[in-house]
Amino acid sequence: MHRTLSVASSPVRDLLALTSRPEVISFAGGLPAPELFDQDGLRAAYDLALRDRSVLQYAPTEGNPVLRSLVSHRLTGRGLPTSDVLVTTGSQQALSLVATALLEPGAVVAVEEPTYLAALQCFQMAGARIVPVASDADGLDPDSLRSVIAAERPALLYLVPTFANPTGRTLSASRRAEVAELAASHDFWVVEDDPYGELRYRGSAVAPLASISDRTIYLGSFSKIGAPGMRLGWLRAPADLLRTFGIVKQAADLHTSTVDQAAAAAYLTHNDLDAHVTRLCVAYGERRDAMIAALPSTVPDGTTWTDPDGGMFVWLRLPGDVDSAELLKDALSHDVAFVPGAPFFATTPDHATFRMSFTTNTPAEIFDGMSRLAKVLR
Amino acid sequence: MHRTLSVASSPVRDLLALTSRPEVISFAGGLPAPELFDQDGLRAAYDLALRDRSVLQYAPTEGNPVLRSLVSHRLTGRGLPTSDVLVTTGSQQALSLVATALLEPGAVVAVEEPTYLAALQCFQMAGARIVPVASDADGLDPDSLRSVIAAERPALLYLVPTFANPTGRTLSASRRAEVAELAASHDFWVVEDDPYGELRYRGSAVAPLASISDRTIYLGSFSKIGAPGMRLGWLRAPADLLRTFGIVKQAADLHTSTVDQAAAAAYLTHNDLDAHVTRLCVAYGERRDAMIAALPSTVPDGTTWTDPDGGMFVWLRLPGDVDSAELLKDALSHDVAFVPGAPFFATTPDHATFRMSFTTNTPAEIFDGMSRLAKVLR
Numbered sequence: 001m002h003r004t005l006s007v008a009s010s011p012v013r014d015l016l017a018l019t020s021r022p023e024v025i026s027f028a029g030g031l032p033a034p035e036l037f038d039q040d041g042l043r044a045a046y047d048l049a050l051r052d053r054s055v056l057q058y059a060p061t062e063g064n065p066v067l068r069s070l071v072s073h074r075l076t077g078r079g080l081p082t083s084d085v086l087v088t089t090g091s092q093q094a095l096s097l098v099a100t101a102l103l104e105p106g107a108v109v110a111v112e113e114p115t116y117l118a119a120l121q122c123f124q125m126a127g128a129r130i131v132p133v134a135s136d137a138d139g140l141d142p143d144s145l146r147s148v149i150a151a152e153r154p155a156l157l158y159l160v161p162t163f164a165n166p167t168g169r170t171l172s173a174s175r176r177a178e179v180a181e182l183a184a185s186h187d188f189w190v191v192e193d194d195p196y197g198e199l200r201y202r203g204s205a206v207a208p209l210a211s212i213s214d215r216t217i218y219l220g221s222f223s224k225i226g227a228p229g230m231r232l233g234w235l236r237a238p239a240d241l242l243r244t245f246g247i248v249k250q251a252a253d254l255h256t257s258t259v260d261q262a263a264a265a266a267y268l269t270h271n272d273l274d275a276h277v278t279r280l281c282v283a284y285g286e287r288r289d290a291m292i293a294a295l296p297s298t299v300p301d302g303t304t305w306t307d308p309d310g311g312m313f314v315w316l317r318l319p320g321d322v323d324s325a326e327l328l329k330d331a332l333s334h335d336v337a338f339v340p341g342a343p344f345f346a347t348t349p350d351h352a353t354f355r356m357s358f359t360t361n362t363p364a365e366i367f368d369g370m371s372r373l374a375k376v377l378r
Numbered sequence: 379m380h381r382t383l384s385v386a387s388s389p390v391r392d393l394l395a396l397t398s399r400p401e402v403i404s405f406a407g408g409l410p411a412p413e414l415f416d417q418d419g420l421r422a423a424y425d426l427a428l429r430d431r432s433v434l435q436y437a438p439t440e441g442n443p444v445l446r447s448l449v450s451h452r453l454t455g456r457g458l459p460t461s462d463v464l465v466t467t468g469s470q471q472a473l474s475l476v477a478t479a480l481l482e483p484g485a486v487v488a489v490e491e492p493t494y495l496a497a498l499q500c501f502q503m504a505g506a507r508i509v510p511v512a513s514d515a516d517g518l519d520p521d522s523l524r525s526v527i528a529a530e531r532p533a534l535l536y537l538v539p540t541f542a543n544p545t546g547r548t549l550s551a552s553r554r555a556e557v558a559e560l561a562a563s564h565d566f567w568v569v570e571d572d573p574y575g576e577l578r579y580r581g582s583a584v585a586p587l588a589s590i591s592d593r594t595i596y597l598g599s600f601s602k603i604g605a606p607g608m609r610l611g612w613l614r615a616p617a618d619l620l621r622t623f624g625i626v627k628q629a630a631d632l633h634t635s636t637v638d639q640a641a642a643a644a645y646l647t648h649n650d651l652d653a654h655v656t657r658l659c660v661a662y663g664e665r666r667d668a669m670i671a672a673l674p675s676t677v678p679d680g681t682t683w684t685d686p687d688g689g690m691f692v693w694l695r696l697p698g699d700v701d702s703a704e705l706l707k708d709a710l711s712h713d714v715a716f717v718p719g720a721p722f723f724a725t726t727p728d729h730a731t732f733r734m735s736f737t738t739n740t741p742a743e744i745f746d747g748m749s750r751l752a753k754v755l756r
Contacts, residue, residue, distance in 0.1 A: 258607030
C-alpha cells in the first residue's frame with residue numbers, strides 16, 4: 001500500500017460537534033451572530049445576480065471583475081491602496097494557495113504564538129516547519145522575531161495583526177514598522193491575515209502592514225462582515241505573485257462560485273456595507289463589554305485575560321497547574337463551552353489557556369453562560 | 379529570495395481569452411450550453427434556500443447532509459451503491475484533494491494519454507511524475523497499463539472512463555474489469571473522473587469502475603448536468619479515505635459554499651433533474667450529429683476522428699506533419715476556434731491532434747463554424 005497523508009482534524013471543529021446541542025451556550029466557535037446577517041439584502045442580491053444566466057457558467061480563475069474592483073476600491077478607502085485582488089474561496093483557500101506556492105517541504109514558517117490553528121494545519125500539510133515567535137499585549141515581539149530570523153531564516157511570517165485569533169491583540173504601529181523593515185532586509189514574505197480588521201469597537205484604526213511593506217500578502221474576507229456561508233475571500237499581493245497564486249488556484253478549484261461572487265458584487269453595489277459593519281460593531285461591542293464585565297466574577301483570582309479593541313475573541317490564562325481541556329468537560333456538563341488553548345500553540349502548548357468568543361451570543365446569553373462557567377471555574 | 383513555485387497557466391484557459399470575441403464561433407472551451415441552464419429552477423432554488431438564514435453561516439466540511447444524501451441516492455440509482463460522499467468545490471477540488479492526500483513528491487501517476495490537462499497540472503503541482511498509458515477506440519489499453527505497472531509501480535491511475543476529455547472515448551466493460559483486477563492485485567488507487575457520464579446520446583450505460591472496484595475514488599460533478607458556476611462536485615471513496623479527504627479539504631477551504639450547497643439540495647428536491655438531463659441529451663445529441671455530419675467536408679482527406687456516444691468532445695488527427703497550434707491562428711482569423719491537442723499529452727505531444735467541443739453551439743452555429751474551419755483546414 002502506498003502512503004496516505006497522515007493528518008489530524010481540527011480539534012476546534014471536532015469540538016463544535018459537541019457544543020451544538022441547543023441547550024449549550026457556546027463561547028467556542030468563531031461564528032458571526034446569525035441574527036445579524038443581512039439576510040434580506042443578501043437574498044435580494046442573489047436574486048438580482050441570477051437574472052443573468054452567465055452567473056451559472058464557468059468563469060475566469062482570478063474572479064468576477066466587478067467584485068475585484070469593488071473590493072480593491074474598498075481596501076483603498078480603508079488606507080490600503082489596491083489595484084487588484086484574487087478572489088478566493090474564503091480566506092482559508094488563500095492560506096492554502098500561499099502554502100502551495102511559497103513553501104517547499106522543510107521551509108520554515110514563523111508564526112505569532114498562539115495563532116489561528118487552521119493556518120498551522122495548512123503550513124504543516126505543506127511540509128513546513130513552524131517556528132513560534134513570542135507575543136505580548138502589543139502583539140508579536142520584534143526582538144523574538146529577530147532571534148527567529150537569525151536562527152531559522154524563515155521563508156514566511158504568518159500573523160493576524162489586528163484583533164488576532166485567538167488573543168484579540170493588535171500589533172502596534174511601531175511594531176508594524178519594525179516587522180516591515182525586517183521583512184525587507186531579511187527577504188521573507190509576511191502573510192497579513194485580516195478577517196477582523198473592520199470589527200473595531202474602540203480606538204483608532206492602525207494602518208495595515210501591507211500599506212507599509214511590499215513584502216506583504218494581505219488576506220481579506222467577507223466572512224465576518226458579510227456572511228461566511230458564501231465562502232468569499234480575497235488576496236492582495238505584488239502583481240507577479242498574484243499571477244502565481246492565480247495559477248495555483250486554477251488547479252485548486254478552477255474558480256470560486258460564479259453565483260456567490262456575482263451576488264456579493266450585487267450586494268456591494270446596492271447596499272451600504274459600511275452601515276452594516278457599523279451595526280455589527282455596535283452589537284458586538286456590547287457583547288464584548290458584557291463578557292469583559294462578567295469575567296471578574298466568573299474566573300478564579302489570578303486569572304489573566306486580554307482586553308480586545310475589536311474582533312471576536314478574549315484569551316484567558318488560569319492560575320495554577322490546570323488543563324482547560326479537562327475543564328471543558330465539566331463546562332459541557334453545565335451546558336457552556338469554550339475552546340481549550342493548547343491547539344493554538346505551534347510547539348509547546350500552555351494548557352492553562354483558553355479562548356472565548358463573544359460575538360455569537362447576546363449580552364443576556366453571555367450573562368447566563370458566564371454564570372454557568374463560574375460554577376466550573378471558581 | 380526564497381523560491382516560489384514554478385507553474386504554468388493552462389493553455390486552454392489562456393486560449394479562452396482569445397476566443398471570447400463575440401464574432402468567434404468557438405469549439406474550444408468545454409462549456410455547457412448556457413441557454414440550456416435551468417435558470418428559473420435554479421433561481422427559485424436559491425431563493426428558497428435563502429429563506430433559512432443558516433445557509434449564510436459556516437458549515438461542516440463534509441457538506442450539506444441533505445445534498446450528500448440526495449447525491450448518494452442518485453448515484454445508487456445509477457448503479458453505484460453509495461452511502462456517503464464528500465461535497466467538493468467542483469470536481470477540480472476533488473482532484474486537488476486526491477493529489478494532496480495520496481501523492482508524495484516523486485510518486486508516479488499513470489494517466490490515459492491524452493487526458494484532461496487540469497488533472498495533469500494538479501498532479502504536477504504535487505510533485506508527481508506522470509507516466510502515460512496508451513489508449514485506443516475502447517479507451518485505455520490494459521496491456522499498456524500492465525507494462526507501466528511493471529516498470530513504474532504507480533500510486534494512482536487517473537482516467538475519465540466515460541466520454542473522456544479530450545477524446546470522447548468510453549472504456550469498455552471488459553477493460554473496466556481488467557483495470558479493477560489490476561488495481562486490486564497491484565495495490566494502486568484508481569481515480570474515476572466522471573463529469574460526463576450522464577450525457578449519453580446513444581447506446582447503453584457501462585457500469586462505473588467504482589461499482590466493481592473498491593480501490594476506486596469516484597468523482598462526480600453538478601457542472602455538466604446542472605451549472606458549473608455553482609462549483610459543486612462530490613467524491614465517493616472508502617470510508618477511511620473519505621475522512622482523510624475531508625481533513626485535507628478543511629485546510630483547503632473549510633467547506634464549500636453553504637448557499638450553493640443548499641440551493642442544489644433545494645433544486646434536487648423540487649425539480650426533476652433526470653428530465654433536465656434528458657433535455658440536455660436531446661439537444662447535445664443533435665449537436666454531436668451536426669458536427670460529425672459536417673466533418674467529412676471540413677477536414678482534409680486522411681484526417682481521423684473519434685465518434686463519441688456522449689459527452690462534449692470530438693478528438694481529431696490531421697494527416698501529415700502539421701501543428702494544430704499554428705492552424706489555430708489561421709482559424710481565429712476566420713473567427714472560428716478549437717483547442718490544439720498538444721497540452722493534453724503528459725509527455726510527447728502529437729501536434730497534429732486537436733479537440734472540438736460540440737455542446738456550446740447550436741446545430742446552425744456548428745454548420746457555420748465548420749464552413750469557416752473548412753477554409754483553414756482544406
